[in-house]
Amino acid sequence: MQGLLTGKVVVVTGAAGGIGSEVVRRCAEEGAAVLAVDRDAGGLDRVLAGLPAGSRVRPFAVDIAAPDAMAAAFGSARDAFGGVDVFHANAAVQVMGGLADTTAADWDRMYEVNQRAVAAGIREVVPHLRERGGGTILVTASLLALTGDADLPMYGATKGALRALCRSVAAAYGRDNIRCNTICPGDVDTPMVREFFDYQPDPDQARADVERKYPLGRLASPRDVAEVAVFLASDRASYLSGIDVVVDGGLLARIY
Numbered sequence: 001m002q003g004l005l006t007g008k009v010v011v012v013t014g015a016a017g018g019i020g021s022e023v024v025r026r027c028a029e030e031g032a033a034v035l036a037v038d039r040d041a042g043g044l045d046r047v048l049a050g051l052p053a054g055s056r057v058r059p060f061a062v063d064i065a066a067p068d069a070m071a072a073a074f075g076s077a078r079d080a081f082g083g084v085d086v087f088h089a090n091a092a093v094q095v096m097g098g099l100a101d102t103t104a105a106d107w108d109r110m111y112e113v114n115q116r117a118v119a120a121g122i123r124e125v126v127p128h129l130r131e132r133g134g135g136t137i138l139v140t141a142s143l144l145a146l147t148g149d150a151d152l153p154m155y156g157a158t159k160g161a162l163r164a165l166c167r168s169v170a171a172a173y174g175r176d177n178i179r180c181n182t183i184c185p186g187d188v189d190t191p192m193v194r195e196f197f198d199y200q201p202d203p204d205q206a207r208a209d210v211e212r213k214y215p216l217g218r219l220a221s222p223r224d225v226a227e228v229a230v231f232l233a234s235d236r237a238s239y240l241s242g243i244d245v246v247v248d249g250g251l252l253a254r255i256y
């Protein structure tokens, strides 16, 4: 059966995590071959073990911030599947704490994973996408690229930078038939957001308070975000480039 991504090769980072693992699953279900990239090799094994038989998914364990990591990943995708059509830069780290509570080393770590490694990955993937006559780049940014959070100032700053990066990439490579868009999720029910709640004095109350703020009355599921990624990666989104797709259950729409 034809899926939305049949014939495409997708490389996704953060593939062992909450959102990334669901992107892997949905892309595979839609017919893509997928290179699942994460530094957590055991986590990748667990994700692959949960996929339906016949899924064309390979693990690639690497720290994306290491030199040449993404060049090696794209080379591996080409060896395994013949090329690359979609790069989803999704991995990130967050260090909780206000500016006064975090160190320059914390800021550097967030910069090198969330921002520099994404730029390096995009630089490496462009020649692969050109070889295929074009392709798509997706970047998981965050609602914190558009709003502020007292406990995540530098994390938010890295995500804001990704919005700007994505626009420049869309401008630079449009003539190569390369599209680039960000996905900006609100709170998604993954280990990352649970870490945020655990940092608060009363985690259960914090979660309930956050859920109440959403017009839809709940956090996003990883699936809510993965469906947007599949759409943006597919040819159905053929004229979307340089935009932010906000996946926030209506949160930004409401003041009171």
Ligand SMILES: NC(=O)c1ccc[n+]([C@@H]2O[C@H](COP(=O)([O-])OP(=O)(O)OC[C@H]3O[C@@H](n4cnc5c(N)ncnc54)[C@H](O)[C@@H]3O)[C@@H](O)[C@H]2O)c1
Pocket: 013, 014, 015, 016, 017, 018, 019, 020, 037, 038, 039, 040, 043, 062, 063, 064, 065, 090, 091, 092, 093, 113, 140, 141, 142, 143, 184, 185, 186, 187, 188, 189, 190, 191, 192, 193
């Ligand atoms: N969960 C949320 O509420 C939320 C909201 C907005 C944006 N996001 C963004 O969504 C993306 C996915 O987050 P998630 O919620 O699935 O988090 P997660 O913690 O479940 O997954 C993140 C994954 O990235 C991997 N990773 C981290 N650093 C890496 C590195 N240097 N090299 C390779 N892999 C690395 C981790 O091993 C992990 O598997 C991130 O970019 C995050 O900033 C999450």
